[in-house]
Amino acid sequence: MTRPLIQYFLALVLAPLLPGIINRVKAFFGGRRGVPVLQLYFDLYKLAHKIPVYSRTTTWLFKAGPIIGLAAMLCVLALLPFGGRPSFLSFEGDLILLVYLLGLARLATVLAALDTGSGFEGMGASREVQFAVFAEPAFFLALAALARGGGGLSLSGIFSNLTPAAWLTASPVLTLVTASLFIVFLAENSRVPVDDPNTHLELTMIHEVMVLDHSGPDLAFILYGAALKLWALGALIACVILPRHYGSWLVDSGAFILAMFFIAAAVGVVESVMGRLRLLKVPYLLMTALTFSILALIFQAGR
Amino acid sequence: MTTLAELIIVAVILLNLSMAASGSLAACIRLAAAQGVIAALLPLLAGQGVPSGTIVFCCAVILLKGAIFPWLLTRARVKAKVSRDAEPVIGYPASIILCLAAFAAASWLGTKLPLPETARVAWIVPASLSTIFTGFLLLTTRAKAITQVLGYLVIENGIYIFGLALFVEQPLMVEMAILLDVFVAVFVMGITIFHISREFDHIDTAELSQLGDWYPKQTGGEK
Numbered sequence: 001m002t003r004p005l006i007q008y009f010l011a012l013v014l015a016p017l018l019p020g021i022i023n024r025v026k027a028f029f030g031g032r033r034g035v036p037v038l039q040l041y042f043d044l045y046k047l048a049h050k051i052p053v054y055s056r057t058t059t060w061l062f063k064a065g066p067i068i069g070l071a072a073m074l075c076v077l078a079l080l081p082f083g084g085r086p087s088f089l090s091f092e093g094d095l096i097l098l099v100y101l102l103g104l105a106r107l108a109t110v111l112a113a114l115d116t117g118s119g120f121e122g123m124g125a126s127r128e129v130q131f132a133v134f135a136e137p138a139f140f141l142a143l144a145a146l147a148r149g150g151g152g153l154s155l156s157g158i159f160s161n162l163t164p165a166a167w168l169t170a171s172p173v174l175t176l177v178t179a180s181l182f183i184v185f186l187a188e189n190s191r192v193p194v195d196d197p198n199t200h201l202e203l204t205m206i207h208e209v210m211v212l213d214h215s216g217p218d219l220a221f222i223l224y225g226a227a228l229k230l231w232a233l234g235a236l237i238a239c240v241i242l243p244r245h246y247g248s249w250l251v252d253s254g255a256f257i258l259a260m261f262f263i264a265a266a267v268g269v270v271e272s273v274m275g276r277l278r279l280l281k282v283p284y285l286l287m288t289a290l291t292f293s294i295l296a297l298i299f300q301a302g303r
Numbered sequence: 304m305t306t307l308a309e310l311i312i313v314a315v316i317l318l319n320l321s322m323a324a325s326g327s328l329a330a331c332i333r334l335a336a337a338q339g340v341i342a343a344l345l346p347l348l349a350g351q352g353v354p355s356g357t358i359v360f361c362c363a364v365i366l367l368k369g370a371i372f373p374w375l376l377t378r379a380r381v382k383a384k385v386s387r388d389a390e391p392v393i394g395y396p397a398s399i400i401l402c403l404a405a406f407a408a409a410s411w412l413g414t415k416l417p418l419p420e421t422a423r424v425a426w427i428v429p430a431s432l433s434t435i436f437t438g439f440l441l442l443t444t445r446a447k448a449i450t451q452v453l454g455y456l457v458i459e460n461g462i463y464i465f466g467l468a469l470f471v472e473q474p475l476m477v478e479m480a481i482l483l484d485v486f487v488a489v490f491v492m493g494i495t496i497f498h499i500s501r502e503f504d505h506i507d508t509a510e511l512s513q514l515g516d517w518y519p520k521q522t523g524g525e526k
Contacts, residue, residue, distance in 0.1 A: 171306055172313040284324070287396060291320055294403055295313070302410050302426070 003249060004088035011077050014257065015231035016040040016224065018264040022191075025268025040227060044220045052216030057117040065112025066214060066221035072105035073228040079155060080235050083256030084245040086156030093153045095143050099136065102188070105225065106132060113210035120202050124209030127279070131194065131206070134286035135187045141293035142180045145173060146240070148300040159239040167243055170303065176296035178240050183289035185233040185263075187282075189226065192271040194282050204279075234263045308348040312430045314341050315464065316406060319437040322457065323398035326388055328449060331441075332376045335456050338434075339368025342460050345427075345467055360479075364463075367482060372456060372489055379493040380449055392444045405436035427467055434461030448499060452492045459485045 020037035027034025036042075054062065078089040079098050110129060113121040147153055149170060151161030167174055187194040190207035199205055205212075211222045238259040245252055277285060318338040325331050343364040346357055391398065409432035416428055438458030441450050459481060466478055 168306060172309050175310075176313065284395070287399060291399060291403060295316065295406070298407055298410055299313070299426070302414070302429075 004082075004086065007082035007085060007253065008078060008088065010253070010257070011080075011082065011231055011235070012074075012228070014260070015077075015227040016044065018230045018234065018260065019227055021261055021264040022268040022271065025265050026272050029269070029272035040223065044224055047215075047220035047223070048217050050216035052214075052218050055116060055213060058115050058213075061115040062112045062213075063218070065108045065115075066218040066225070068108035069105040070221045070225040070228075072101045072108070073225045073232065076101045076105075076232045077228055080232055081156040081159045081239060082235070083242070083252040084159055084162075084239065085249065085252065086160060090154050090156035092157075095147065095153055095155050095158070098155065099140050099143070102139075102229075103132075103136065105229070109210055109222075112214075116213045118213065120205075120209050121212065124206055127206045128210060131187060131282060131286060134283050134290060135184050138180055138286060138289040138293045139184045139188075141290070141297050142177045142184070145177050145293060145296040145300045148297065149173070149303075155236075160245075162240065162243045163245075164243050170300070173296045173300045173303075174240060176292045176299070178237060180289045180292035180296065181233070181237050181240065182266075183285060183292075185237060186267065186270065187286055187289075188233055189230050191267055193274060193277050193285055196276050204276075230264075231260065234260055237263055308345060309426060311341055311345055311348065312426045312464075315430050315460075316433060319406075319434055319457075320399055320402050322453075323402045323437055323440060324395045326391075326395065328380055328388070328447065329377065331450065331453055332373050332380070335453050335460070336369050336373040338460050339372070339456065340365050342464050343368060345464065364478075364482065367486060368456075368460075371486075375489050375493045376449060376452060379452075379496045383449075383496050383499075392446065398440060398444065401440060402433065402437055405440075406433040409433045409436070427464060431461045431463075431465035434458075434464060437461075448492070448496045452489055452496075455485060455488060 017037060017040075019040050020035070023039070024034045024037055076098055079087055079094045079101075081087050081090070106128065110125040113125040146158050146162075149158070149161065149166065151157035151159070162174075186192070190197055195206040195208075196204070197208065200208060202209065207226075211219065214222055235256075238256055242255060242259045246255075315338055318334050318341070322331055322334045322338075325334060343361050347361055393401075406429060410426070410429035412432060413426070413428035435458050438454045438456075438461060440454075441457055442454030445451075445454070462481065463478060
């Protein structure tokens with residue numbers, strides 16, 4: 001019982017490292033030194049000590065948004081297996097809850113953004129929801145393709161069922177699922193081909209514009225929630241590409257954390273070598289992910 | 304080996320989808336060539352103990368589909384001064400959805416179709432049927448004469464893969480004949496496209512729907 005809890009707290013503590021790694025990789029490609037890897041921890045500490053400012057037009061929805069978002073992410077992490085080891089909260093059908101928790105977090109953010117009454121925030125909310133229409137089916141069908149491979153509807157069951165032998169026999173399915181999950185991972189975390197986390201130009205922001213009006217601890221909640229989301233969706237990819245489990249818990253966990261860092265570095269490389277897509281082209285990218293998922297599901301179903 | 308063959312089949316299907324989604328003619332030509340080369344590798348993986356005749360045949364197919372066809376088509380495209388876009392009649396998302404639906408239908412059909420025991424790799428029939436469908440899609444929804452040739456090439460790829468599902472040895476002669484036909488077709492089409500474009504300043508097939516001699520002239524014809 002203690003080990004799943006340790007896994008959970010490790011994820012909570014290590015998650016803010018991922019944006020730091022992405023930034024360092026981007027800085028390396030740009031020939032800069034970049035901000036410290038631990039920058040997000042400093043930011044969170046600083047923000048937690050500030051007094052939030054609320055506009056007079058906002059209601060309780062605006063204050064509830066970050067809290068619900070963070071709470072949903074904490075629940076998501078509790079469902080996720082860690083390096084092939086089951087989580088302490090896994091049950092049959094938890095992958096459906098996972099998708100809906102991500103949806104709940106998005107809903108809370110969107111409602112909070114709309115609550116500010118600002119036109120820009122409404123625009124960001126509209127874009128976020130529009131892209132979610134494409135990203136969510138892709139994500140869900142990718143999970144369905146994995147679930148069809150055996151292990152039931154529980155994430156822990158699916159990933160403990162996923163062995164190197166599965167990669168030998170079902171490599172087409174797993175490759176397609178990995179590709180689809182990676183595109184969804186980039187889109188959901190508003191990384192580069194879809195959205196640029198660094199931009200603060202009103203007309204091009206998607207996720208950033210929705211959180212512009214939050215300040216102090218609320219902003220800290222949002223930033224920490226975003227880091228947890230990065231960890232959660234990355235963990236799914238890491239579980240797929242890292243099917244080998246050794247006997248020892250320490251080795252498994254270490255390999256898993258290394259895989260997470262590797263994924264963060266991969267995101268950094270993607271952000272360095274390509275620019276973001278035109279807004280009109282983003283649905284095409286997400287449709288590609290959806291296509292990969294559907295193909296994987298068809299292949300898995302006919303197996 | 305079978306897993307490798309399955310990966311190739313996935314690649315063939317993904318190439319189908321990207322051809323349906325691709326907007327640029329040059330990219331379509333390259334994708335069709337890549338599909339031909341990848342499909343040509345299949346008989347080397349599907350059968351046990353590859354005879355030397357098959358290897359020679361595969362090399363011939365790779366040379367023809369991977370080098371000569373794209374060269375002829377690119378030459379025709381450049382000489383006819385075709386614009387770079389494929390100009391589809393239906394949108395790209397619709398094309399992708401149609402292709403996916405075709406693949407789903409084909410995989411359902413693949414389970415119904417009685418096949419000889421020799422079918423060694425799963426998914427050959429669905430992949431071939433959906434490739435043939437993609438060929439038809441390119442034929443019907445793209446407005447350029449070059450994409451008509453491309454559609455035929457893709458259909459030929461599909462038939463080639465389908466042949467593998469039935470036998471490994473037998474259809475090589477048949478395949479040779481088809482390949483020769485397609486070669487001549489591409490050759491002739493290349494010349495035709497060039498002449499059409501010199502005559503009419505474009506190769507838009509939508510404009511080529513009326514025969515000039517068939518319709519009597521409005522003024523002063525016989526009756």
